[in-house]
Each structure stands twice: as structure tokens, then as C-alpha cells.
Amino acid sequence: MSSKTDTHSTGNQAGDQSTSVRQPGGIISLVPSLTELVFHLGLGHRLVGRTRFCIHPEGEAGGVEIIGGTKNPRIHKIKALKPAIVITNREENRKEDVDAISNFTDVLVTDITTVDEALQEMLRIGDALGRSGQAATLVNDIRKEIPGRGGMESLRALYMIWRDPWMAAGGDTYIHDVMQLFGLQNVCAGMKRYPQLTEEQIGELAPQVILLSSEPYPFRKKHVRELADQLRIPKILTVDGEWFSWYGPRMLPSFRSLAAWRQKL
Numbered sequence: 001m002s003s004k005t006d007t008h009s010t011g012n013q014a015g016d017q018s019t020s021v022r023q024p025g026g027i028i029s030l031v032p033s034l035t036e037l038v039f040h041l042g043l044g045h046r047l048v049g050r051t052r053f054c055i056h057p058e059g060e061a062g063g064v065e066i067i068g069g070t071k072n073p074r075i076h077k078i079k080a081l082k083p084a085i086v087i088t089n090r091e092e093n094r095k096e097d098v099d100a101i102s103n104f105t106d107v108l109v110t111d112i113t114t115v116d117e118a119l120q121e122m123l124r125i126g127d128a129l130g131r132s133g134q135a136a137t138l139v140n141d142i143r144k145e146i147p148g149r150g151g152m153e154s155l156r157a158l159y160m161i162w163r164d165p166w167m168a169a170g171g172d173t174y175i176h177d178v179m180q181l182f183g184l185q186n187v188c189a190g191m192k193r194y195p196q197l198t199e200e201q202i203g204e205l206a207p208q209v210i211l212l213s214s215e216p217y218p219f220r221k222k223h224v225r226e227l228a229d230q231l232r233i234p235k236i237l238t239v240d241g242e243w244f245s246w247y248g249p250r251m252l253p254s255f256r257s258l259a260a261w262r263q264k265l
Helices: 032-040 075-081 095-101 115-128 132-143 174-181 199-205 221-230 241-245 248-264
Strands: 027-029 047-050 085-089 106-110 155-162 166-168 184-186 209-213 235-239
Touching: 027 032, 032 047, 032 085, 032 115, 032 248, 047 075, 075 095, 085 095, 095 106, 106 115, 115 132, 115 174, 115 248, 132 248, 155 174, 174 184, 174 241, 209 221, 209 241, 221 235, 235 241, 241 248
Parallel strands: 027 047, 027 085, 085 106, 155 184, 155 209, 209 235
Antiparallel strands: 155 166
């Protein structure tokens, strides 16, 4: 897929580069957190399509037509909506879908694995959509909520995203970077993407705290009890997955909530 500085022009193949354009027409977002950004930038009226996972802002996103999921968008439906630009993400969306869409419209491909990259991509989207000032204001507000790296006592932590098999966040993910900012030393830092783990491996990693995310797997209190019965880990907690994995405007309330939660941990 293209680099994070790419915007595909009509007819281009993924990987071609062109300059950002201020699109006047309809927008489709295939990235839930960036769908919320489009609304935040005051462009909800131009949003003509979204995935079924684009649920924020609540009460507004529901009025936008669903064009499938992040991994299985309906290309024919996207084409029929005649968007001027489609917003995608290297991790969230498949290369073959980006390539197919770029045959008939512009595709803005974001690449986000760190908090800094998220902020830079938000500025780029703002520029592409003619809302650079609003995007810059949002980014500046978010920066004020970011704690200094190493500013709090570190805890060895394991962040779980899936069950059966157990899967965790590795060291090259946005989740990992958020963990580091809030004093959570990722015990899977040396692993890529989302490694599968056995219960024996979890025990060998010896985390001081296990965080069970609310998404994509909906971990509940019963899963805390399940792991507690099998592992001798001091703390096993459920956490709001949006705090750690949603970039865009949700970073602002998420970082505030994380700071308060982390003080109590």
C-alpha cells in the first residue's frame, strides 16, 4: 500500500504519489476514527459513506450510508456514490480494496502506528479537505493532553485484543505507543503487530498487569475471572479500547480519561 504521504489520483495504482487536493465533493471514510474526524472538521454534510464500524459521533454517524466493513467494503456501492475522495488506512483496510477504489476516485491512505503519526495524518486530512485551521486547533489541543514520556512509574503490561486464541498488541502498533506514553511497558514490545500467545507464554512474559480491551473482542468481567483462575498475575483489568486504539478527535477525551485512570492504577 502507499506511504503515508500518498493521495491517489483517479486511475492511479496504489503506490503512486500526488500532491494533496482540496476536494469539494462527497467524502467516504473507511476508517472509524477518521470518520469522526470528518464530522469534527465540520464536514459531516459531505460524508456520503461509512463502514458499519463508524459509530461516532453517536447520533450523527448513523445518518450516513453504510458501504460495508473496513475489510470488506462494497466497491460497487462506493463507486455508485461518486465520492471525490475516500479516506483509508494501511492497517484498517486491504491493499486490494484501495487499489480498486483508486481506479475511479482519489484515495487518501493514512499510515498510523504512533501518536505523532496520528497527529500528522490529522493535519494532512485537514489540508486535503480544506480544513487545515480546524485540524491544527484540534492537534494543538491534543498535544496539551499528552504526558511527557517517562513521566510516571512504569508498569509491565500486556494488552489483550482477542480471545481464542489469545492475541496481544505488539511493539509496532498505535496501541503500544499510547501504552508507553502512560507508563505501561509493553511486554510484547519485541513482537510485531498482534502476536498470538498461549497461556504459558503469557505467564512467562510476567506482566504486572493484564489489560483486557473492550474491542475488537468484547472482553467482560467473566474473562477477568477466567484468566485469574489460570494465571498468577497481580492485576487483570478490563479497559476501554477506544482510549488506546482510536486516534482522531477521540484522542482528546481518551487521553484525559487515561491520565485519571493511570493515576489510580
